[in-house]
Amino acid sequence: MSRVRCPFCRHSDSRVVDSREVDEGQVIRRRRSCTECSRRFTTVEEAILAVVKRSGVTEPFSREKVVTGVRRACQGRPVDEDAFQQLAQRVEEAIRSTGAAEVPSHEVGLAILGPLRELDEVAYLRFASVYRSFTSVEDFEKEIADLRQAGSDSDTAGESAEATSG
Numbered sequence: 001m002s003r004v005r006c007p008f009c010r011h012s013d014s015r016v017v018d019s020r021e022v023d024e025g026q027v028i029r030r031r032r033s034c035t036e037c038s039r040r041f042t043t044v045e046e047a048i049l050a051v052v053k054r055s056g057v058t059e060p061f062s063r064e065k066v067v068t069g070v071r072r073a074c075q076g077r078p079v080d081e082d083a084f085q086q087l088a089q090r091v092e093e094a095i096r097s098t099g100a101a102e103v104p105s106h107e108v109g110l111a112i113l114g115p116l117r118e119l120d121e122v123a124y125l126r127f128a129s130v131y132r133s134f135t136s137v138e139d140f141e142k143e144i145a146d147l148r149q150a151g152s153d154s155d156t157a158g159e160s161a162e163a164t165s166g
Helices: 063-073 081-096 105-119 121-131 137-165
Strands: 014-022 027-034 040-046 050-052 058-060 102-104
Touching: 050 105, 063 081, 063 105, 063 121, 081 105, 102 105, 105 121, 121 137
Parallel strands: 050 102
Antiparallel strands: 014 027, 027 040, 050 058
């Protein structure tokens, strides 16, 4: 028995008749029946996404925490507030698309890295250095080499696309 009040008779007990996920699992629609007046009604609930921290503590996913971490990495960089919000939305969508109700915190970090790399490479390096626990200059050098390689791969792809279209 759940404690959802019937919108018709205000009775506090109802039973779930049917549940469906909509919006790619982000929302749950429940068809309910009042145990008092037997009328049916629908409730809509946002699916809760939980993050499991390294300590084992579970807490609700927070876009604001994503924004705070990314903002810290972007300090002094030419990135506007709207870009932070868009990045946080992309991260949440990526995590929700896994379909899991609980995700490890390191998965959130991984989901941040890709969009942040596209947004600002310096901020990406700052975030990656903390997230991946860089311990030496060599760690930075390897990451910078990977960035350069990815950049030249996309340049080469663009050149070959131009060659085939011309």
